[in-house]
Amino acid sequence: MNGQNPSLGRKFDLLMVFLIIISVVLMILETMPELASLQRIFLRLELAFVVIFIVAYVVRVLVSRPRRAYIFGFYGIIDLLAILPALLLPAASGVRVVRLLRVFRLIRLFKLSRYSSAIRLFQVALRDIIEELVLFLVFPIMVVLALAFGIYHFENPVQPEYFRSVPASLWWAIVSLTSVGYGDAYPITTGGKIFTSFMLLVGMGVVSVPSALLATALSKAAQERRSPNESSLQ
Template identity: 35%
Template sequence: MISRRKLTHEILDIGNKQHTLGTVIDIFLIALISLNVLSVILETLPSITALEHQGFYWFEVFSVIVFSIEYVARVWSCIEDGEIHHKHPVWGRLRYMLTPLALIDLIVILPFYLSMMLVVDLRFMRVLRLLRVFKLTRYSSSMSLLLQVLHREARSIGAALFVLFMLIIVASSLIYFAEHHAQPEVFSSIPAAMWWAIVTMTTVGYGDVIPVTIMGKVMASVISIMSLGIVALPAGLLASGFSEAVRERRRTYHKMVNMALQDGEIDSVEHKALNQMRETLGITKEEAAHILHTNIDRKMEQEVGQDLYQLRQEIDAVLHDRCPHCDHKIKWLERRKRDTESS
């Protein structure tokens, strides 16, 4: 018999939705997180702020209670995870509590409890409630893919950002020495010149600060041209990482389909496992169907041979009123007339 802790972990685990209750809880938490973000946005409206509506407060209390129960349940059941780092009853839970998603779960409820325990005015920490939107990363395959790409490309992106930061320092230093005497109130220091460097290098160009000297304009031109590729480098790394991650997910699904087709058929258990894998990887039903049909056709081609496979394709095309060579739709009478003339 499965233990309560194991059952709790399976219900809360996003990648293992074997329980209907788990799906219901996911939908409820997604709706609650979305309403919390909407509540924070609406509270900033002057008309609502003037009313001091108590409904927002009690909704906040209800949300904190729900998120607290979720957090405690996740920490309690995390040692049932397959990760070996979470097996120890004490150190495993501590390691889980230091993971990014667990820290987000803690941060979004911490301001409420701190405001109750401390006399200090912590209203400025209410903005941390907006971090609840990051809890949606648990339920969004796209956000999980983004986190995966950021983790994988962390070193490359870090190196690109370091080079960008160095270029900002060089650009702000050069423009300071070129423009300080002409515009001492604008380029009063190198840190003040960094605003101009960032705006110029990102091609935003607000126009509030501009060089007026010949040397300053020459430096601005050189810096603008040099920064085009460097500023775009992190975006290129992210795009490349996204493409590779998507291809890797497709390869993973391909491998699972091939394993399911080893015996020549896909039973109900394999079909359910494929659906769970598809949802976990964020693959659409159309794309999954295309992968499945491709693997089936490839397996049939290997089993019956190339000649028989092509013959089957031609027979299927004719039966669906399509030309086996150009795939254009043909009429039955035209096909019959053509066959009669050829005979």
């Protein structure tokens, strides 16, 4: 990923990060009905960015030494996906389709992470706990499922509109166990309240474990990077 000319490559990367941020801000602003009068300007800027990103993709393909490595690599595919909707845009003129493609263009954001060294630290931490992380995702899934089945049993006869089925109850279970609690649905039966209370107290600890594991691993990876040969000093 390090270019042949480090100084030039660095400047090019910084410019790209800057352009990606600007284009994301434009994507946000053009959804505002208050700025509907500026829609024409947004479209032109959008077009300019599409041209820039296509040129940047072509340059990258030409410059990267093992050309295959970039084109079929993770970032090459993301870069292609990010410009693909723009290439298909003229063909798809329906408003609804274009909006859907806009969401797809969000992948551009991932290019941001490309230029940061955080990814490497993240990868080290993730490799360190990937086994535990996957294994401990089983517990949260089981807790969420158990809560959804249980609440469906208790609340479906009383509130069939909110707890229509287990999939509908799954939405409520995830919103509850992540402690968001919008309040669009909540148990009203005594059984449902007791069951939910128990599951919240027990289940929340289980649901928060993967996130806690990730934070601890990141903290440790960051620490080890700073003092890699601490043990060799003894």
